[in-house]
Amino acid sequence: MTNPYDSVPNPMAPQGQPHPQPAHPQRYAPQPGPQAQTQPQPGSPHEQWRWQQPTSAAAPVGSAPASHHELYPQPERDEGRRPRRRAGAVVAMLAAACLVGGAAGFGAGALVMGQQQPQTQSAPPSSDATGETVSDPQTIADVAAAAGPSVVTVQAVSSNGSGEGSGVAVAAGGYIVTNNHVVTLDGQTADARITVETNDGRLLEAEIVGTDPIVDLAVIKVDAELPVVTFASSDDVRVGDTAIAIGAPLGLSNSVTDGIVSAVDRGLRIASSAAPEGSDQSQQEPFGFWQENGAQGAQEEISIPVVQTDASINPGNSGGALLNASGQLVGVNVAIASMGQGSSTSGSIGIGFAIESSLVQRVVQEIIDTGEASHGLLGATVSDVTDASVGTVGAQVRELSDGGAAASAGLQAGDVITEIDGQRVTGAVDATAQVRSHPAGAEVTVTYLRGGEESEAQVTLGAL
Known part of the structure; x- marks a missing residue:
């Protein structure tokens, strides 16, 4: 079960291809x-x-x-x-x-x-x-x-x-x-x-x-x-x-x-x-x-x-x-x-x-x-890319939160996020870590693929 708030699905769950196990x-x-x-x-x-x-x-x-x-x-x-x-x-x-x-x-x-x-x-x-x-x-x-x-x-x-x-x-x-x-x-x-x-x-x-x-x-x-x-x-x-x-x-x-x-x-x-x-x-x-x-x-x-x-x-x-x-x-x-x-x-x-x-x-x-710190929220559920036909690693958007930062910026389910503020995104954990490193309300540039075409969106992050 995934969390609609920038959640990362269980890496061990089947997603089309076996997931490599790191140290x-x-x-x-x-x-x-x-x-x-x-x-x-x-x-x-x-x-x-x-x-x-x-x-x-x-x-x-x-x-x-x-x-x-x-x-x-x-x-x-x-x-x-x-x-x-x-x-x-x-x-x-x-x-x-x-x-x-x-x-x-x-x-x-x-x-x-x-x-x-x-x-x-x-x-x-x-x-x-x-x-x-x-x-x-x-x-x-x-x-x-x-x-x-x-x-x-x-x-x-x-x-x-x-x-x-x-x-x-x-x-x-x-x-x-x-x-x-x-x-x-x-x-x-x-x-x-x-x-x-x-x-x-x-x-x-x-x-x-x-x-x-x-x-x-x-x-x-x-x-x-x-x-x-x-x-x-x-x-x-x-x-x-x-x-x-x-x-x-x-x-x-x-x-x-x-x-x-x-x-x-x-x-x-x-x-x-x-x-x-x-x-x-x-x-x-x-x-x-x-x-x-x-x-x-x-x-x-x-x-x-x-x-x-x-x-x-x-x-x-x-x-x-x-x-x-x-x-x-x-x-x-x-x-x-x-x-x-x-x-x-x-x-x-x-x-x-x-x-x-x-x-x-x-x-x-x-x-x-x-007394406390804030962290950014994308408002989307993402997962690793497992389909080789996509042609690149990244974080694929699965679901969007109504009125969330990603939806407000025009991102759609199926988009593959490849960069956030110029830094490469290799998977769901990577995307979540980058979003969390920014403060709530920060504006970031999200680079994504849709239908094989690369585009950019200016996203104002929500608050976790």
């Missing part, structure tokens, strides 16, 4: 303490691959008013430059790689070393402490020394269990971004007590400013100034750039790993980490995360745009930083792929994912300004 994404939960027993939970029954990181249902993205806690601005895009095309959608279920030793997923954080010239970004007006940018990238040690102090270890404790992940200081005033599944213990609780361990060994109490389960992000705040990381533009991240992950894998704070950017603009579907609205969790289904006490979380799914990397990411890295060669944030680590349920391989297999920095920056700023 199983997994979120990593925290390593258990001396008295705890970690117990793996089953992944989605419809997928062979597990992602070790929770996912949440896509939501509309909306812009928020400016604040004195303003994040570093995105570098301006060269107007003469063709937007980067998406590498492809990942339709498999992900396992959260965020939490270590507890109920939540591990926060997996990878840093990407870009090969382009470093970009200069101004600090927020009220910032007293800002992270350094490596002016002449030479070694991973340079990046680790410059950006490491901006990365923290995040610990969450509740009556349902405990977990550990990572976080990154993103704005003056003690604001830190992490994964939603870290602070909700993979969706088990909405009232966990949060503690932050800084790079220099301080333990600080933290409060939750706001969460966004739609893209698995959360903002927390401590009463201290921390060095603030700088943001890289997602448009400047290239396949082959060096990637560096900083976080707390298996509870080992301040750990650094490196690799390359394996792919950009992936559409990734993972399990939702939305916290329960009430105290009764008896109807929740297992997430497929490592959980300390066998507790269960919600089994919904979300689609997000990610950067793929082979930098080693393990339980406890969730919410950590993915940096480039200039020490700039290119993503927040969110999930890894594993070899599947029952596999002896439960750690990094060289396929990790980080939420794109441009999306992170927008969502964080909106949460700081208003």
Whole structure:
């Protein structure tokens, strides 16, 4: 049964041709303490691959008013430059790689070393402490020394269990971004007590400013100034750039790993980490995360745009930083792929994912300004193209919502969406992830095929 609101049909359902099965994404939960027993939970029954990181249902993205806690601005895009095309959608279920030793997923954080010239970004007006940018990238040690102090270890404790992940200081005033599944213990609780361990060994109490389960992000705040990381533009991240992950894998704070950017603009579907609205969790289904006490979380799914990397990411890295060669944030680590349920391989297999920095920056700023973030809604049910006669991959429109954004723009059932704002759409998950990355009310250009002819439509997205 499909959801008329930008839903993605079950990829395992027959659609004319067998659907390829990608590696199983997994979120990593925290390593258990001396008295705890970690117990793996089953992944989605419809997928062979597990992602070790929770996912949440896509939501509309909306812009928020400016604040004195303003994040570093995105570098301006060269107007003469063709937007980067998406590498492809990942339709498999992900396992959260965020939490270590507890109920939540591990926060997996990878840093990407870009090969382009470093970009200069101004600090927020009220910032007293800002992270350094490596002016002449030479070694991973340079990046680790410059950006490491901006990365923290995040610990969450509740009556349902405990977990550990990572976080990154993103704005003056003690604001830190992490994964939603870290602070909700993979969706088990909405009232966990949060503690932050800084790079220099301080333990600080933290409060939750706001969460966004739609893209698995959360903002927390401590009463201290921390060095603030700088943001890289997602448009400047290239396949082959060096990637560096900083976080707390298996509870080992301040750990650094490196690799390359394996792919950009992936559409990734993972399990939702939305916290329960009430105290009764008896109807929740297992997430497929490592959980300390066998507790269960919600089994919904979300689609997000990610950067793929082979930098080693393990339980406890969730919410950590993915940096480039200039020490700039290119993503927040969110999930890894594993070899599947029952596999002896439960750690990094060289396929990790980080939420794109441009999306992170927008969502964080909106949460700081208003307490929540918005996400775009297309108002259409889409599916992967399985008919070779169409001649291209894309997202085929199946149904339209009356009065929705797609219908208002003139799209029709049967149209095949191939690009959104110049970025290639390879399938239903990819289309949903791109729509969710925009705020509610954003105007996007949708390129589509109808009867073999290519056309464009200006679509004003609704609000999820």
